[in-house]
Amino acid sequence: MQQRGPDAKLSVVRASLGKALSPHGGRGTLQPTMRWSKLFTPTLRDAPNDAVAPSHKLLIRGGFxxxxxxxxxxxxxxxxxxxxxxxxxxxxxxxxxxxxxxxxxxxxxxxxxxxxxxxxxxxxxxxxxxxxxxxxxxxxxxxxxxxxxxxxxxxxxxxxxxxxxxxxxxxxxxxxxxxxxxxxxxxxxxxxxxxxxxxxxxxxxxxxxxxxxxxxxxxxxxxxxxxxxxxxxxxxxxxxxxxxxxxxxxxxxxxxxxxxxxxxxxxxTSALPAMTDEPGPDAPERFDTPGVRTIKALEEFDGGAPADRQLKTLVMVLDGTVTLVVVRGDHQLNTQKLSDVTGAIEVRPAEVAETVAALGAHPGSLGAVGVTDHPIIMDEALRGRTNMTTGANTDDVHYRGVSVDRDVPVGQWADLREVQEGEPCPNCGTALTxxxxxxxxxxxxxxxxxxxxxxxxxxxxxxxxxxxxxxxxxxxxxxxxxxxxEANYDDKGLIWPVSIAPYEAVITLMRLDDDCVAAGEKLYQDLTAAGVDVLLDDRDARAGVKFADAELIGIPFRLTVGPRGLKEGKVEFNRRATGETVEVELDAAAAAVWEAVSAAKS
RNA sequence: CGGGCUAUGGCGUAGUUUGGUAACGCGCUGCACUGGGGGUGCAGAGAUCGUAGGUUCAAAUCCUGCUAGCCCGACCA
Structure with a gap:
């Protein structure tokens, strides 16, 4: 570092600062926005209460x-x-x-x-x-x-x-x-x-x-x-x-x-194991199921059936048309699939009143057996099933012994069910996640x-x-x-990839004395000349505040310029992602940052 | 669209149950000390308590409407 009289240098630096700090186009050596003291980045110690997602919290806290x-x-x-x-x-x-x-x-x-x-x-x-x-x-x-x-x-x-x-x-x-x-x-x-x-x-x-x-x-x-x-x-x-x-x-x-x-x-979709049913009776049999309103209740009911032997009948309204959608008792309907298959724009479950008007019974006792005045769409997983149990469209009454091909006038078959975790992969049979x-x-x-x-x-x-x-x-x-x-943060804040970090490097001045300011400005000039997007933290704040802010906003590389290192002609070079800090010669610091930035971008 | 929760200085919160004229931390301003991981002290500024109305001697607090925000769900018949 060049040695000059402290007073002379101070006045030079102050003059340069004064010009650079002017928000009205002063032609200082630095852009005002490159000085943290002039940068509008309101960082917060606490995230607003209603932010939940990590990216939301950190983008707010970092003043983004x-x-x-x-x-x-x-x-x-x-x-x-x-x-x-x-x-x-x-x-x-x-x-x-x-x-x-x-x-x-x-x-x-x-x-x-x-x-x-x-x-x-x-x-x-x-x-x-x-x-x-x-x-x-x-x-x-x-x-x-x-x-x-x-x-x-x-x-x-x-x-x-x-x-x-x-x-x-x-x-x-x-x-x-x-x-x-x-x-x-x-x-x-x-x-x-x-x-x-x-x-x-x-x-x-x-x-x-x-x-x-x-x-x-x-x-x-x-x-x-x-x-x-x-x-x-x-x-x-x-x-x-x-x-x-x-x-x-x-x-x-x-x-x-x-x-x-x-x-x-x-x-x-997934590859479901094939199910084999007994043929069942020649015609569906009605039986009373007092109080049974759910798949689970029917499973537990004496004379009921396991969920995978039940037909679940969902009453949906597709663009205003009441439609019966039938899936296996233990399966879930995916409404987007239903929308895609039918081309319907508005897909919603029917209101109870609509359901009663359409089928004459309340949810819990619904079925598609013999229903001809509403379209019926059935999930592929039910093809060929026999001896099934389903609602009889009379409250507290169900059918058993239902064969879908014989008893349900299906208008359309489609893949409608939502895959559940653990079901076999359609390609290789491995459990899906x-x-x-x-x-x-x-x-x-x-x-x-x-x-x-x-x-x-x-x-x-x-x-x-x-x-x-x-x-x-x-x-x-x-x-x-x-x-x-969301993919790049830790408990200290964001860890932007170099490619999109708001600044590629920050020069953190530990003191605002002549030596630090001069060394920091020189580094700034060298890095800028090398094409590095760099910020100079010239705020009159404690070290902890500056470090914490730099880490919060996720600047990938930090040069710490302080009297301690400067005495030895050195500055510290810190990497945000790893937290690793090494001492480098002041004269070699800009090159080290440039190399790190270049390596990360290539 | 359904359900739940919330709204008080820039941010985070207390105060609301039991009405009595707004408090704390952070931040901000000034001064002093301090100076390599959110430091300390002193002195300040800053809120018509989301909004409109109602009850009352008196409303952040109770009641009603509205608005805004957040979370969950929107399929389990």
Missing amino acids: IRQLHAGHYSMLPLGWKVHQKVADIVRDEINALGGQEFLLPTMHPADIWKTSGRWDTMGDIMFRLEDRKGAETALGITHEEIFASVASELSSYKQLPQIWYHIQIKFRDEARPKSGLLRVREFHMKDSYSFDVDEAGLDASFELHDGAYRRIFERLGIPAFGVEASSGAMGGNDSVEFMTPSDAGEDDVIRCTNCDYSANIEKG IVRCIEIGHIFKLGTTYSKAFGASVSTPEGGETPIVMGSYGIGIGRNMAASA
Whole structure:
């Protein structure tokens, strides 16, 4: 370190500080936001009482985000910095696929949604409003319609394939926003859309995105895997969800511990052992079951039957139509499967009054035997079963000896049941596990639904015309930021991967005396020149406060500059992830940090 | 949408049962000491107790409506 007169140096430093500290464009050597003393990062010792998920608590405590109201968060400077780094990684990977970045509006006319039919099918999830003329508009929940309408200007197969995307705010009126950034009503999403001339092209575009998404999660420090999923309201025939295990998630995923089978519980199945029944009587027999209202009670009732020999009849209302859904007594209905199988948008259990009106009995005594005035959907697991027990549609009366093929006028067979933990894997027979997960990305093969609706077609080499085959691919920026936080923290706070940390390194000044300030500023200049995103902690605070804050907000590397080390010409180099601290020569410190950052990013 | 819980300075809480005019910790401001893991002392600032109404001499406290937030569930007939 150069030796100068202390007074002279002090005045130089003060002059530089004064300029740098000006929030009005003072041209100091440091950006004001690079000085912690000027950075708006309100860290809290305690998380708000209503935060539960670790990422929620830590993002609040670290001063990354603040809630405005349910499902709407303000991004504070640190949070926005992370958010932008996440977005940049996503952008980088989609650009690498040849993706072209757009920016489409987020307020849409009702017409475009009516054209696709989703104005009605999207229901309450869509924020709808009227403009001053009374025209119906909506805030965009996704952009298939808008991109497809733009794609109608594509005219020749020679232009394909195309991958288009934008990173734009979506609005979704979620029934239940929760867990901080994990489920919100207003969020940035990267949604990309592929346009191909045929299915083979779509498959290729889909595979490209599959690879890009896996690289994205890798770079975000999120352990991710793909699962078979229900396409839900998006339409299309094939989709893969990307999941990361977390208690803060909202999806249950079936995973095999042996083979690579994994599926959303809304889609997955298992291999049930076959059941053999006695043939039973020639016709169902009614018998009185006073007070028996549940599967369990019927199991215990003298003359009843075990749950796997009962037919459970659920009265559901599908888009207004009362429908009987029959599953095995010990099985659970998955309503998403029911929705997917029937195409019904609104699926709900019937009210008791509706049930009584439809079948003449109360829940607990219901059955589908001989019912012809309501559609009956039966779970695949009940195929061929005989000698079963079920309600007789008279309170306190059941049937035994029911054969489903003979006695129940089934209109549709489908896989409706929800897989239970421990059931055998459909591929290899190993016991399945169920893991709680956060859905961090979803990619869909859409087909031609939207291109047909919006007239997006291209001429073919043969001189004909063919609708463009589309795919759509979504990844929520804020949710992935939170998912990374869920995967990377300890009892001290966040441990961001270097790739998305708000700063890659922090220089912590133990004292604000001349030597420390000068050494810190020099390190800052060297690191900045080397392209490292660095923060200078120049606050007049105790060491413990500075260390605790740096650890809370999860900066990967820390240089500690204090008189103790400076006497030996050394500073301390600390790694957040491991807690490891080593002394390095002051002159070599910047290089050491640069190397660590480079190594982590490569 | 159903159920449960909650709302008191920036954050965390007490006070509500039994009405009497708002307290504590952290944070913030000033001063002093201190100075390598959230330090100490002194002195301060900061709350119409979510909101509207009601009961009462008197309401954070009791009653009613509304609003907002959090959690669980939305299938076990």
